[in-house]
Amino acid sequence: MKKIGIPSNNLVHANAHFGTNYVDYIQKNYIDGxxxxxxxxIVFPIGDIKLAKAYIDSVDALLLAGxxxxxxxxxxxxxxxxLHETDARRDAFEVALVIEALKxxxxxxxxxRGLQIINVTLGGTLYQDLGSQYDGLSVKHNQYPTKWHVPTHHIVLQRQSWLSDIFDEKSLVNSFHHQAVKRLADGLKLDAMSSDNVVEAFSDESRRIYAVQWHPEMLLMDNPDAQLLFDSFVAKIE
Ligand SMILES: [Mn+2]
Known part of the structure; x- marks a missing residue:
């Protein structure tokens, strides 16, 4: 059985249930996919970047969540x-894991967010806030409060890629982001864009890097076809 490492998120602020206890967590939807x-x-608690090698040694592939x-x-x-909230420990841990997985x-x-982490780790840049930094914006890229599993905006495939076997040339996805790729890092190839030309997917088959800006794990709740993306990724592992 192939093992997929998934770095966790964490509760940064006290809340009613956990109080000030430190909690690492991952949404069940990624586990389902x-x-x-x-x-x-295999969930990796956010930790010391010096452990990145040991963590990546223990798995066959890496999945970076939202x-x-x-x-x-x-x-x-x-x-x-x-800019919304950032998490310095999570950023540093995930960047270290990407570098180690590539190694x-x-x-x-x-x-x-996982797509965005890959892009900046490899030298690309982001729009910190599409609404105020991207003049071409005309699509609602944060569909909240519409539910997670509801596909709302189209993506258009830009070339033959791993997504070509999964999606029609024009397909519907969900969308919960206000950041996006500004400059794609060298070596990454654009796979899909929204109708307002926001980067929705990229990949690099030679390094087996695959990334999507939408949330296939949430689509799973009501769209069984969303499983295909996870199946295709796992099939890339030797
Ligand atoms: Mn979008």
């Missing part, structure tokens, strides 16, 4: 006034 592809999900905004320090900018030539799947 990996389990559904007959692979073994979450907080990525800190703009990773692409040399100060925080824009509309060990293990496949990486990035989802939403």
């Amino acid at each position: 990996i389990s559904g592809a007959n692979a073994l999900p 979450g907080q905004d990525v800190s703009p320090v990773y692409f040399g900018e100060d925080p824009h006034i509309n 060990q030539e293990k496949p990486i799947l990035g989802i939403c």
